[in-house]
Amino acid sequence: MFVSQKESALKGRITPFGVLEGFTIELAASGAFYPVHITLPVTTFFYNLSEDAPLPYFGHCSLETLGRKGYHVPLKGSIQVTLFNPQGSVVKMFIVQYNLADMPPCSQTFVRQRTYFMPTNATREDALEHRSWLHYLIHLRFASSRSRKIYLHSDIRMLFARKSDVDAVGVYSDQIQSHGESSSSQWGSFELRSFNEMPRNPKFSPRKMNRDDMAAAEWQSTSQETKAN
Numbered sequence: 014m015f016v017s018q019k020e021s022a023l024k025g026r027i028t029p030f031g032v033l034e035g036f037t038i039e040l041a042a043s044g045a046f047y048p049v050h051i052t053l054p055v056t057t058f059f060y061n062l063s064e065d066a067p068l069p070y071f072g073h074c075s076l077e078t079l080g081r082k083g084y085h086v087p088l089k090g091s092i093q094v095t096l097f098n099p100q101g102s103v104v105k106m107f108i109v110q111y112n113l114a115d116m117p118p119c120s121q122t123f124v125r126q127r128t129y130f131m132p133t134n135a136t137r138e139d140a141l142e143h144r145s146w147l148h149y150l151i152h153l154r155f156a157s158s159r160s161r162k163i164y165l166h167s168d169i170r171m172l173f174a175r176k177s178d179v180d181a182v183g184v185y186s187d188q189i190q191s192h193g194e195s196s197s198s199q200w201g202s203f204e205l206r207s208f209n210e211m212p213r214n215p216k217f218s219p220r221k222m223n224r225d226d227m228a229a230a231e232w233q234s235t236s237q238e239t240k241a242n
Contacts, residue, residue: 035099044090083166
């Protein structure tokens with residue numbers, strides 16, 4: 014239930030308990046080229062889901078200020094999103110590897126990374142079965158232009174705890190011991206581990222073109238017809 018509530022928070026289906034100001038992200042990418050690092054504000058909501066669950070925070074970062082297309086990134090490489098709290102301390106550094114070399118023109122997709130606080134000897138399948146292990150999540154949306162340039166677009170969405178990774182490990186370890194969970198002896202020590210996922214069947218979907226895109230397409234078609242004549 015806790016994770017389903019987290020998913021609902023990510024999709025804006027739960028009314029937030031309050032709003033926090035002052036969170037920011039530093040956005041960067043690496044690959045065939047290195048886009049300029051940028052700092053953007055994050056609107057942060059928090060939810061009071063249950064007494065024994067860590068208070069989840071939902072961060073929404075709009076990319077509209079970067080222009081119509083968004084943040085230009087390489088076809089493949091890594092996206093780094095560093096989240097800072099209002100005091101300027103790092104809450105979480107997300108590093109998401111991706112490969113969109115096969116992405117068609119005028120398409121869109123997403124990459125979602127889940128970070129679990131999970132046993133060192135557990136597998137990804139174990140994490141899916143023990144959904145209470147989920148601790149961080151980031152959702153990145155990608156779109157391709159007619160020339161197959163790749164952009165992060167619209168927004169970046171995150172679920173996180175306000176504590177740093179190091180503090181989170183300590184808190185979760187204390188919770189496991191205090192609750193006397195039988196899984197503690199079964200699994201042994203715990204660690205933070207991340208997994209990425211993308212849509213399947215289809216991996217990419219067509220992107221709706223706005224008026225500027227349609228005008229550019231019409232101009233390109235007209236130019237090709239003129240050359241043919």
